[in-house]
Amino acid sequence: MSNEKNVLDGLAENINASSEIPEDTKRQLISNIMRAKEEPVNILITGPTGCGKSSTINAMFNMEVAKVGVGVDPETMEIQEYQLDNLRIFDSPGLGDGKERDIAHSKKIVELLHRRDANGNALIDLVLVIVDGSTRDLGTTYELIENVIIPSLGEERHNRLLIAVNQADVAMKGKHWDSVNCRPDEVLTAFLNDKVRSIRERIQTNTGITVNPIFYSAGYKEEGIDQAPPYNLSKLMLYILKAIPPKKRLVVAQHANCDEQMWKKSDELENYQEEIKNSLIDSVCEGASSGSARGGEIGGAIGSIFGSAGEKIGETVGKVVGGILGGILGGIGGLFRR
Numbered sequence: 001m002s003n004e005k006n007v008l009d010g011l012a013e014n015i016n017a018s019s020e021i022p023e024d025t026k027r028q029l030i031s032n033i034m035r036a037k038e039e040p041v042n043i044l045i046t047g048p049t050g051c052g053k054s055s056t057i058n059a060m061f062n063m064e065v066a067k068v069g070v071g072v073d074p075e076t077m078e079i080q081e082y083q084l085d086n087l088r089i090f091d092s093p094g095l096g097d098g099k100e101r102d103i104a105h106s107k108k109i110v111e112l113l114h115r116r117d118a119n120g121n122a123l124i125d126l127v128l129v130i131v132d133g134s135t136r137d138l139g140t141t142y143e144l145i146e147n148v149i150i151p152s153l154g155e156e157r158h159n160r161l162l163i164a165v166n167q168a169d170v171a172m173k174g175k176h177w178d179s180v181n182c183r184p185d186e187v188l189t190a191f192l193n194d195k196v197r198s199i200r201e202r203i204q205t206n207t208g209i210t211v212n213p214i215f216y217s218a219g220y221k222e223e224g225i226d227q228a229p230p231y232n233l234s235k236l237m238l239y240i241l242k243a244i245p246p247k248k249r250l251v252v253a254q255h256a257n258c259d260e261q262m263w264k265k266s267d268e269l270e271n272y273q274e275e276i277k278n279s280l281i282d283s284v285c286e287g288a289s290s291g292s293a294r295g296g297e298i299g300g301a302i303g304s305i306f307g308s309a310g311e312k313i314g315e316t317v318g319k320v321v322g323g324i325l326g327g328i329l330g331g332i333g334g335l336f337r338r
């Protein structure tokens, strides 16, 4: 059932077997990988009924964890918890299910956001609010973000909130979606950019908080019909990885969906695969030094963490680790395998 041992142990084994990485560096890298086994990550995914929370969780992660709604009844009435080793995902209904239910849902979300771990840190690392891109009525979504979530985020309010507009494919009722190439045309792209900009400006004005929403499509499945693949799911994964500390990134990425198709379609504003790879290399190499180079100095770029004297070693290690990650991470790794 668990594939944590496979991914992280496999990563450690491959690093250990590499002849290109100095021994002392290996020890540091392996200890970083083993740390990812202990490090808990808790993500709250919320948004109104039918926005695509379950579809998103299923597309991103390696297990059919969440039931996708087909009927008229909301599928997710309570906060559901899905545990993939030490990655925990909370799936909570947003608002818009009637006054009484809204109050009950709000209370549960507020309670969850105030929960602390044994060290007194916020339990929830990240809140991902999913916006239903197919509707114009964002009233209940704003209510949820501005009056329920943001006031409960405390000190960490600036970086614990992500907003993603789902169902990009049907944002204009299916018009302007190129279903052959699975991407929005220029008109739909402009429409979606406008949508994320207006969400950003509205939240900025009303709360002073800056969020940079993205848009994507979780794709969908129907009985007996092939799945329409997701769009910008790699972008969403990168958005999440960048928002959590490097030491927690492997915890999330190890459970990424094995199916390469999930990750392929994206806008080309950035090379998301490359960025995901770099963010994971940082995660594995955090704090590593070549021994002779300045220890403990952590830079964003792989070369710099080894100091200028160790730049060459840093580069080699980065390449080796990137190659190993590509080999071991299943579908998402397949995208950056050489």
Ligand SMILES: Nc1nc2c(ncn2[C@@H]2O[C@H](COP(=O)(O)OP(=O)(O)OP(=O)(O)O)[C@@H](O)[C@H]2O)c(=O)[nH]1
Pocket (backbone or CB within 6 Å): 047, 048, 049, 050, 051, 052, 053, 054, 055, 056, 067, 068, 069, 070, 073, 074, 075, 076, 093, 166, 167, 168, 169, 170, 216, 217, 218, 219, 220, 221
């Ligand atoms: N076209 C399209 N349909 C989607 C997308 N994401 C989800 N859906 C469909 O929207 C419906 C609702 O999706 P769910 O994933 O169940 O939504 P949810 O937010 O989990 O809903 P509740 O659990 O009821 O709150 C399903 O029929 C999905 O197939 C998408 O990106 N594009």
Ligand SMILES: [Mg+2]
Pocket (backbone or CB within 6 Å): 053, 054, 055, 066, 067, 068, 069, 075, 076
């Ligand atoms: Mg659901």
